[in-house]
Amino acid sequence: MKIVSEQRESDTHQNIVDVAERLFSQIGFQKTTVADIARELRMSPANVYRFFSAKAEINEAVARRLLAQMEAEVDAVARGKGSAGEKLREAIATLEKSNAQRFVANRKLHELLETAFNESWPIVQEHSRTLNSVMTTIISQGVEADEFHVKDCQLAAILVRSACIRFCHPRLMVECAQEPEPTLDQMVDFCLVALR
């Protein structure tokens, strides 16, 4: 019976995050209260607080899940087929597309991520480390295949991510939207020249 009960707990936890994400994208995370979330789930606020000790924890859980989805997409690119150069381009393009779909298209959700980035929440730093690690994997694959020639793959990953930040940073994407250049391909080509 314990397993069933644990499953239920896990479902409730997930339901809270689902409803929170929906409300955040409709009315914004700052205006969404624990009472709003509880009402949607037909439970008491006290019950929500059994799972999250504060509203800030719900904010983090929603943001973490959004970032984790992006990480999974980029990870799939690293594990997929193709040369390291192709994967590197696809990884950056995936991050751009993923950011654009989730946050540029939905300004309310964007606010959540904007705050997370502005205030350097631990989950943002964790996200950055995860993306560095995936990019390091791709660059290492390139070095093994004699496609890239760099000594420090981890540093190269950080450099490529920094160079491409305007395509992967929700707020910069909005800010740079009216500057047509560099395009993602131009920027990736530049990085590939440096790596080869």
Add this chain to the structure above:
Amino acid sequence: MKIVSEQRESDTHQNIVDVAERLFSQIGFQKTTVADIARELRMSPANVYRFFSAKAEINEAVARRLLAQMEAEVDAVARGKGSAGEKLREAIATLEKSNAQRFVANRKLHELLETAFNESWPIVQEHSRTLNSVMTTIISQGVEADEFHVKDCQLAAILVRSACIRFCHPRLMVECAQEPEPTLDQMVDFCLVALR
């Protein structure tokens, strides 16, 4: 007599911008009113409006002058001595230092630039074009000296500026402050590999 009078007009214009900059850095540009500026100059608000038709124009004039100072510093690097690689590094370092001194150290002035960048004021776009042009000059010097090998110097300038944005963008500098890598030298080295 006309020359004296024009000189006086120009002095008054300059005094308004001086006082506005001082007040902006003390109490922030949003809280500073035209009345505050007029009071400091012992003139009537109506007299200030002879020179600037709206407070927004004073904001722009202060921001434009701050950006122009940075542009002049970078331009001096381009006109100075040294290899193109050295100049490119110095130009980025100058932008970083200049931003740090002016805006990261003074959060009130930072607000003005932050708003100008967020809202893409025309002066910010003009500033971007000016910096692109100075970087294009440096890269062209490198191509002439057979130090760099790129076909399109203007595109290369845009790419280098994009790659180094975390060192030159007031808000990103604050946001990236706790991420030690890449350092400015590492990022410039990466760009130089791509240019050579």
